[in-house]
Amino acid sequence: MESRVELFALIRRDARVEGLSVRALAAKHKVHRRTVRQALESASPPERKPRQGVAWRLEPFKPAIDAMLTEDTTAPRKQRHTARRILARLVEEHGAEELSYSTVRDYVRVRRAQIDVEAGRRVEVFIPQEQAPGAEVEVDFGEVWVVLNGVKTKCHMFVFRLSNSGRAIHRIYLTQAQEAFLEGHIEAFNVLGGIPTKHIRYDNLTSAVTAVVFGQGRQRQENDRWVLFRSHYGFDPFYCQPGIAGAHEKGGVEGEVGWFRRNRLSPMPVAGSLDELNDRIRAWEVLDDRRRINDRIRTIGQDFALEQPFLAPLPAELFDPGLVLTPRVDRSSMVTARMVKYSVPARFIGRRLRVSLRASEVVVFDGRTVVARHQRIVAKHGQSVQLDHYLEVLKTKPGALPGSTALARSRESGAFTTAHDAFWAASRRVNGDADGTRELIDVLLLHRSMDAGDVQAGITAALGVGAVSADVVAVEARRHSSSVSDGGAGPDRHPVAREDADVQRVVSLTQRRLMDPAAVIAGLPSDTRPLPSVGVYDELLAKRSHPAGIVSKESISWALQHPL
Structure with missing residues (x-):
């Protein structure tokens, strides 16, 4: 179907070349004579008149609508008229039964902005911004759900985004408390290799702001630890307007939270731990370096390569992001932090220790020495118990080991293996319950100085030759360690299992007889x-x-x- 411009061109050509009259041209092109005259007057067709539709029905009600919108200029924001409420009032108060919602909506959309201007109210105008390389960063938290160790868990994603290149760092924590807030910054600084030179944009997070000072611009009351942190790293904060009004002031990171949640965390990710999930996120961030934001020419990675040299250098001294506490160790050899108990070595009972409560872990110090390290537990009244912290006490009280919480937790985590159970059962059969348990504890003490795989291989080798002595386990574990380091065997192939291994071993015949007399006698x-x-x-x-x-x-x- 030819356009009106082409039609006008044909009419003008026939009039010019063939000299046809208006009537003849109208008959030839099957149009009204009025159209022919328009074509002869101008090569450009006149604009079509807009279709009036049924908007004329709104005319009698426009003064009433304007009055409602004018009333809204002094009403609370959440109690202003919507287009649907305006239509309902027109029907109830003015009998406007024939009006449709779309007719009222289209009028209200335009007229509300005009009335706001007439009333002297500020109309928000968004002005596109372009930040210098390395100058500015935006930070925010976003909620995410994760299937963590088989349990659907609500977590919080920290996002740190460079405004110029769009390069972003994402880390997921169980909490959005100050520990996670600071730890996310440190992780981002280290990954990006620098600090912004201008400022970092935030909303009014309680991790940084204790109070918003209304009537004094963007002035905020900040907590001391946050002030210490930003002073250490040397950057200035920029706080957005409170509430929804300030969301556009860090629109880059707001959009990044949504994009990453939709494209990387949908469906809900399944992970055994947050460390495993964050390692997966690091790999996704490498892939994201190859994508382009909107209509940019270069990729995120290419823009970041140009921006990275403009970042300020990192300070030489490290900053501990954890909340520092000094609880006293109770009689159960545990310290309490945020209503959760964590075990420490029994020799510290009754003393005060320094605890660094971090986003993902809890570290306990005696002076500058780390004496305990736990995965952080968020649930109140929880416990994290490590069997190693009670071994010295259990050696004097071996009867307490079978029913201890520490042993149960060690079994759940997989640290106490079936090999340990087999050694324990054999040792009690040979040495009795008390002495047999003490031999097991001596084996568990080997884990402090030897690799867990070597100790487990040592247990397997000792049981294979009929020995239930911690000394034999230690010798076999060292032999396994040296053979692996020399390339003689891998972790899945112990030297004892090789048929051609010419290894001399001294084994107690009494122990072998007690473990399995029939097998010993038959094999002599x-x-x-x-x-x-x-x-x-x-x-x-x-x-x-x-x-x-x-x-x-x-x-x-x-x-x-x-x-x-």
């Missing part, structure tokens, strides 16, 4: 030695016929050379 080689005799000593008794019971030197020498 035939004994070809003659039966022992006491005849030699009988000869010594015969020598007592000498005077004064004197035994000759020759007899003594012969007896010493031929022992029983």
